[in-house]
Every structure is written in C-alpha cells, then in structure tokens.
Amino acid sequence: METITVFFIVEIIGTVAFACSGAMVAIKKNLDLLGIIVLGVTTAVGGGMIRDILIGIHPPALFTNPVYVMAAFVAVLCLFLIIKCRRITIEALSSLWYERVMNILDAVGLGAFTVVGIDTAITAGFGEYNFLMIFLGVITGVGGGVLRDIMAGETPAVLRRHVYACASLAGAVSYMLLQKVLESEWDLILSASLVVVIRVLARHYKWNLPRAL
Structure with missing residues (x-):
C-alpha cells in the first residue's frame, strides 16, 4: 500500500507540473481559455497516452482513470486565475523568471513521468525487457512536452534544450538498475x-549536446 501511495503522489506531482508548463506556453502564445486547457492537459497526459498505446493498454489509462485529467484541469484553471487576477503581462512571461519557472516545472514533470513510465511497463509484465522499459520511461517523460511544442508551433524542447532527453534517459537507466537492488520506494524517488x-x-551551466554548426 505504501508503494502505491508514493507512486500515486509522484504521478500527481508530474501531472500538475506538466499541466502548468503546458498552460504557461499556451498563455505566452496568447491562446484563449480553451486553448490553455487543451495544451495544459495534453502536456500532462500525452506521454502516458503514447506509452499505453505502445504496450497495448486500450483504452489508455487517461480515459479509464480520469483522476489525472481532472488534476491537470484543476491545475490549469488555478494557474489561469492566478495570472488573470494578478494581471501578469506577456512581457513578464518572456522574462528570466518565466524561463526559470518553466525549467523547474519541466524538470519535475520529466523526472516523475520517466519513473512512472518504467513502473507501468513493469506492472504490465514487461519487466524483463530492459530496452523497452528505458524507452517507455523516456517516451512517457518527453511525450507530453513534444505534443505541447508541436501544438504550440515550436521545435520540441527534446531536440534543442539542455540535455532534455538525456536527463530522462539517465533517470530511466537509474531506475531500471536501482529497482533491482533497493527496497521500498527509494529507487523511484x-x-x-x-x-x-x-x-x-x-x-x-548551459550544458548542451554538440551541434553541427
């Protein structure tokens, strides 16, 4: 029961973090409320939907257990009301503060969903396939952000931002190894x-992978 509780908390944290990051992008793009909700919720549950389709969970968990969609929806509405009531401008969303907040939200969501993806693969009976577990961890972590950026008309962050996918890959490999040697929920955390x-x-430190030009 303890492991299930910690797992659920990690999922909710990741859901809220990614929902807010998607909503922030939509707000910066000056979308209306519906656009903000769609982009926020898609960012939060998109990676999990891709993962479920790949391993044959039909319909995906977001439809059979809508608690994560509702958590994302509430998070987006709260963020919308905070920004609306405080009259935060588009210029403020282009500031260094905005970039720092987005980075933290993306980092938390990426970390949470990377381990959630692997745990889901293990629960589904794919625990003996190491490469598949790592792949599902990474796709769960980056999938929602990729959908967010495509819908917002931007180059996906996974292809350009500071070791974005590499961070998810490191976390996936770490979880795959640690869950074989550690007890309780410490491997996940x-x-x-x-x-x-x-x-x-x-x-x-502005770490980046090398580029051709």
Missing part, C-alpha cells in the same frame, strides 16, 4: 530526483 538535478544543472 532517487531516480526522479536525478532527472530534476540534471535538468536544473544543465540550465544553470
């Missing part, structure tokens, strides 16, 4: 935290 730390450090 440590691996998710590793992703967050890598993302925060990557932004602070």
Whole structure:
C-alpha cells in the first residue's frame, strides 16, 4: 500500500507540473481559455497516452482513470486565475523568471513521468525487457512536452534544450538498475530526483549536446 501511495503522489506531482508548463506556453502564445486547457492537459497526459498505446493498454489509462485529467484541469484553471487576477503581462512571461519557472516545472514533470513510465511497463509484465522499459520511461517523460511544442508551433524542447532527453534517459537507466537492488520506494524517488538535478544543472551551466554548426 505504501508503494502505491508514493507512486500515486509522484504521478500527481508530474501531472500538475506538466499541466502548468503546458498552460504557461499556451498563455505566452496568447491562446484563449480553451486553448490553455487543451495544451495544459495534453502536456500532462500525452506521454502516458503514447506509452499505453505502445504496450497495448486500450483504452489508455487517461480515459479509464480520469483522476489525472481532472488534476491537470484543476491545475490549469488555478494557474489561469492566478495570472488573470494578478494581471501578469506577456512581457513578464518572456522574462528570466518565466524561463526559470518553466525549467523547474519541466524538470519535475520529466523526472516523475520517466519513473512512472518504467513502473507501468513493469506492472504490465514487461519487466524483463530492459530496452523497452528505458524507452517507455523516456517516451512517457518527453511525450507530453513534444505534443505541447508541436501544438504550440515550436521545435520540441527534446531536440534543442539542455540535455532534455538525456536527463530522462539517465533517470530511466537509474531506475531500471536501482529497482533491482533497493527496497521500498527509494529507487523511484532517487531516480526522479536525478532527472530534476540534471535538468536544473544543465540550465544553470548551459550544458548542451554538440551541434553541427
């Protein structure tokens, strides 16, 4: 029961973080309330939907257990009301503050959903396929952000931002290894935290993979 509780908390944290990051992008793009909700919810549950389709969970969990959609919806509405009531401008959303908030939200969501993706794969009976577990962890982590950026008309962050997918990959490999040697929920917490730390450090020190030009 304890593991299930911790797992659920991690999922909710990731859902809220990604929902807010999607909503922030939509607000910066000056979309209306419906657009903000759609982009926020898609960011929160998109990666999990892709994962479920890949491993044959039909219909995806977002339809059979809508608690995550509702959590994302409430988070987006709260963020919308806060920004609306405080009259935050588009210029403020282009500031260094906005970039820092987005980075933290993305980092937390990425870490949470990376380990959730692997745990879902194990629960579905794919625990003996290491490459599949890592792939599902990464796709769960980055999938929602990719959908968000495509819908917002931007190059997906996974292809350009400071070691974004690499952070998810490191967390996925860490969780795959730690869950074989650690008891309780520490493997999940440590691996998710590793992703967050890598993302925060990557932004602070401007770590990037090499480019051709």
